[in-house]
Amino acid sequence: MVWPSVFRCLTIGPSATLVPVVKVGTMEYRRISDVVWELAPYGAMTVPGRIFASETLMELVRLEHAAEQVANVAQLRGIRRASFAMPDIHWGYGFPIGGVAATDVDAGGVISPGGVGFDICCGVRLLASRFTEADFNENREAVMGNLDQSIPRGLGKGAIAPGSLVPEVLTRGAEAVLDAGYGWEADLERCEEHGTSAGADAKAISDHAIARGGGQLGSLGAGNHFLEIQVVDEVHDPFAAEAFGLAEGMLVVMLHCGSRGLGHQTCTDQLRVMGPAMSRHGLTVPDRQLACVPVRSPEGDEYLKAMAAAANFAWANRHVLAHSARQAFAKAFGISLEETGMRLVYDVAHNLAKIETHDIDGRPTELCVHRKGATRAFGPGHPDLPEDLRSTGQPVLVPGSMGTSSWVLRGVVDNPAFFSAAHGAGRVMSRKQAKQREPGRVVRDKLEAEGISVRPGSIGLLAEEAPYAYKDVDQVADVCARGHLAAKVARLRPVGVVKG
């Protein structure tokens, strides 16, 4: 379907030209503040839709179906405040990518696996280091070569850790692989949920899912997953940067991946159960991918147990990969793991549903907060943050596209979207379009010419992840700051990428 192109501009005041409304199909998103656009409830919507975007980003939203998905999510039973979309919003399946929805648990509010996604607990991990860009340049080939060999990725099997660890990983997450010799004890303090999701039940994970995960513990996967070597290029908040362990000029390592086939299969299994269960609970949804059940129901309980177990696989997966990255650096520099100084800055998920307490109409209310391609962003003082991050707020990791910058943000106290922020740049171009523009080898050559070493899982697939296939991450970070979703801490510039 091609949406009609209507984009009205009105002059407000003597000098400011602001777009007051953007029409997407028959929907009107009205600007209610600098970077917030609201769709008033209509039809079965019980709350408004609210998109955080600049005018430029809103123009991109208009070109696809994500705004329609924001309206669909606003129809979920028990949803409170609004169906939110972060500035990296784009067309997903069921939920938009960048979607945030909180449902009132005690008012029959629902949980939807589509609001978490197939890649349960997909997330981002950032490691600091004692290295500078000059250090990296001296050992660039050795580091990239070691990472190329030690990071399993792309199509097919390959994992760092043995499948025999999976049963324990399902209940204990990162702690289980730590006991098996991967990572450092101090890492757990800097993981969201300490790297272990509570309430996990391994029995809620199918044999199919365990079989898929058995050969993938410690692997990146493909698509938009990556391990990137970056330099802290700009520090915007020296106090927070220091608390996070970052400093200008520091070499850092960012990795993005999730629960692999185990998570994908778990979502598939749970969606199969939820379809028939919906009619028993008197629920209907405008898209089957939004299938849902009350949080307080046997099926809801089962999903939460399965989701937590799959999340534990994801925490452990990133833990194992980070350990392997440390080994690659240590070997390249001929030093011990500890001497690399590759401490964990933070590990944060962007595909999860969580039971959290938030203020609704002046009352603390238990909510099921779905973040589908959105990052939790607790502000300063939140009790769930580690002691040393209480004064700054939670680190929020926003990777850019391959070849462009990434951002470290921090949570703020006045976040209006249930303490959520963006999770990346957000795609703007389909994979097919991207491949038609330039072949993978050209994309690689251009990145290499810019000083970014590239080790792709497949040279052909590199084309799909070209920088122009994504939105401008600087704009996404800017809207996060202007919309009080999160504040800027540091900008990171890539110097090497190991691509899934």
Next chain:
Amino acid sequence: MPYRVLSHTADTGIEATGDSLASLINELAMGMFSLVATIEPSAVERWTTVRVESPTPEDLVVDTLSELVYLSEIEDLVFCTFRVDLSPGALSVTLEAGGVPVAAIEPSGPPIKAVTYHRLVVEEREDGWYGRVYFDV
């Protein structure tokens, strides 16, 4: 129309038609794996069998394709040719899938993570069966 790739910002879809539900499933399966690699049927090295029973044609399509995604990952194969047998009067399918080891192919797209219900259509029309499925990649 055998099958056609549908554009999606982050993921990918396939739409297809078939004389029967069995031929539609065959086309959708071929379309799904065509997103991963282009393989000549003559290159098939191994066969595997899938049996699926579902309550509706929509579910049968999603469940069968999901089972193929699972088997592809477990057996480290990319499938390219299929023999679909639909039990008469029942929504039960036996499908033989022929494929090539992952190590032997050059991927043309990322692996399929999962089969979604997003904008799913499986319906019998006057001129045969039509299906539309989006995949998480």
